[in-house]
Amino acid sequence: AVHCSRAYSPWEVALEAQLRDSCKALGVTFKRYPGTLLHEPEHIENQSGAPFKVFTPFWRHCCRAEAPAQPVPLPSETTWAEPLAQGAPLRELELLPTNPNWAAHWSTLWTPGSEGARKTLERFLQDRVQHYASGRDHPAEEATSRLSPHLRFGDISPTQVWHTARATLQQQPALEEQI
Structure with missing residues (x-):
């Protein structure tokens, strides 16, 4: 399949x-x-049946909409195609800078992969979400989720984030005002 x-x-x-x-x-x-959106575009429309043009009414409508489906579980068995060619080790491609190494601190900012995504979301919900409302317009502050690269590269899905955040907000309802 x-x-x-x-x-x-x-x-x-x-x-x-x-x-x-x-x-x-x-x-x-x-x-x-429907893996990349919380709601299919044709299901989120204004009262006249057209797409929203202003964010706040769109946001309110999404908040009232039915919860997104639970994330699809991983398949119990996966069959991968055989590689067509042997690749070179990443180090040999010389993609990262060396002199000066302006990317030396990148590993402190982002740990790729689903485990890194899970930990980043957990850290946001435990430590940062309470400062989100006041700090979201200032990306240098430690108030945002920092999930963008994980979402972009598929390390975590929007539905995983939504359901995890929803579970946290149900346990701590006061946090909802911060989002």
Whole structure:
């Protein structure tokens, strides 16, 4: 089976259609999930049935909307395709700067991977969320979640963040005012 997240940009929609058709022709199951958004765009509309143009009414509507589905669990078994070629070790690609090494501190800012994402979310909900309302407009302050790279690279999904944050807010309702 081929599993993927729903595409939204025109070129991705066309690519997804080709993939779906190829899977069908090969007798392969094609499963698509709404993996990158909390709500499908066609489900969040203003009273006249059009997309929102102002953030605050959009936000209020989303807050009243049905909770996003629980994240899809990892498959119990995964089969990976054989690599087409042997890759070079990252170090040999010489992508990181050496003199001066302006990226030396990057590892203190971001630990890639799902475990790093989980810890970053946990740290935000335990230590930073109470300062979010006053500090969110100042990215240099330790008030934001710092989840952007994890969300961008798929280390964690928006639904995982939503459900984890919702569970925390149910235990500590006063924090909801900070978001």
